Amino acid sequence: xxxxxxxxxxxxxxxxxxxxxxxxxxxxxxxxxxxxxxxxxxxxxxxxxxxxxxxxxxxxxxxxxxxxxxxxxxxxxxxxxxxxxxxxxxxxxxxxxxxxxxxxxxxxxxxxxxxxxxxxxxxxx
Amino acid sequence: xxxxxxxxxxxxxxxxxxxxxxxxxxxxxxxxxxxxxxxxxxxxxxxxxxxxxxxxxxxxxxxxxxxxxxxxxxxxxxxxxxxxxxxxxxxxxxxxxxxxxxxxxxxxxxxxxxxxxxxxxxxxxxxxxxxxxxxxxxxxxxxxxxxx
Numbered sequence: 001x002x003x004x005x006x007x008x009x010x011x012x013x014x015x016x017x018x019x020x021x022x023x024x025x026x027x028x029x030x031x032x033x034x035x036x037x038x039x040x041x042x043x044x045x046x047x048x049x050x051x052x053x054x055x056x057x058x059x060x061x062x063x064x065x066x067x068x069x070x071x072x073x074x075x076x077x078x079x080x081x082x083x084x085x086x087x088x089x090x091x092x093x094x095x096x097x098x099x100x101x102x103x104x105x106x107x108x109x110x111x112x113x114x115x116x117x118x119x120x121x122x123x124x125x
Numbered sequence: 126x127x128x129x130x131x132x133x134x135x136x137x138x139x140x141x142x143x144x145x146x147x148x149x150x151x152x153x154x155x156x157x158x159x160x161x162x163x164x165x166x167x168x169x170x171x172x173x174x175x176x177x178x179x180x181x182x183x184x185x186x187x188x189x190x191x192x193x194x195x196x197x198x199x200x201x202x203x204x205x206x207x208x209x210x211x212x213x214x215x216x217x218x219x220x221x222x223x224x225x226x227x228x229x230x231x232x233x234x235x236x237x238x239x240x241x242x243x244x245x246x247x248x249x250x251x252x253x254x255x256x257x258x259x260x261x262x263x264x265x266x267x268x269x270x271x272x273x
Binding site: 029 | 188
């Protein structure tokens, strides 16, 4: 059984906050089951890594938790967050503005490497 | 049984305060594991329990399953090494029993695990569990279970 999970955030968009919590809940759950989890933030999802963005997004109509709270829980369970450098450039997100949960910067080759590796499962949101 | 800030702790088993679980050695090297009443009080409501598959080898400190709560997930960590022998299918089907009866029908998994005095000495029992859980509860500013 695979024990590693790479998650690609492509359509997880801060303009659609009701779609933003689930990937992090799944990441937290996988990490809680001792699965090694990496999340790759691409396209407009990169905005979630800028301080103050996810913290201002309600996760649903009941607004009990922000999207950032879900991100924090995923990170607390051990999920690693990687920012796509092309998306950073396109959407003007710079490293000094990152939330502290960001592990580093990793591009397309890093995620595709996971896709080609038998030990890794991948999900795209 | 002793009570700590409104939470019960039967004295016929061992505890791990960090993992918030109890273990009870039984016959033939079978160890039963479950959540503490303090863990149940923190959770408030259990939405789902997903155990590791029967036959899975689990090291000390690794997950034997995951509890899904209202807005978060919690690892159920094993304080002893072993192999998952049995899972509580009743708790999987009706996770609310974990909170309602954590020391009885709400047990989580059974492991085939060697048991000896050294293992027991690494866990909390009657003489040591009160200060350890009191410290954990103080850290969380836990005042007692919510009245539901």
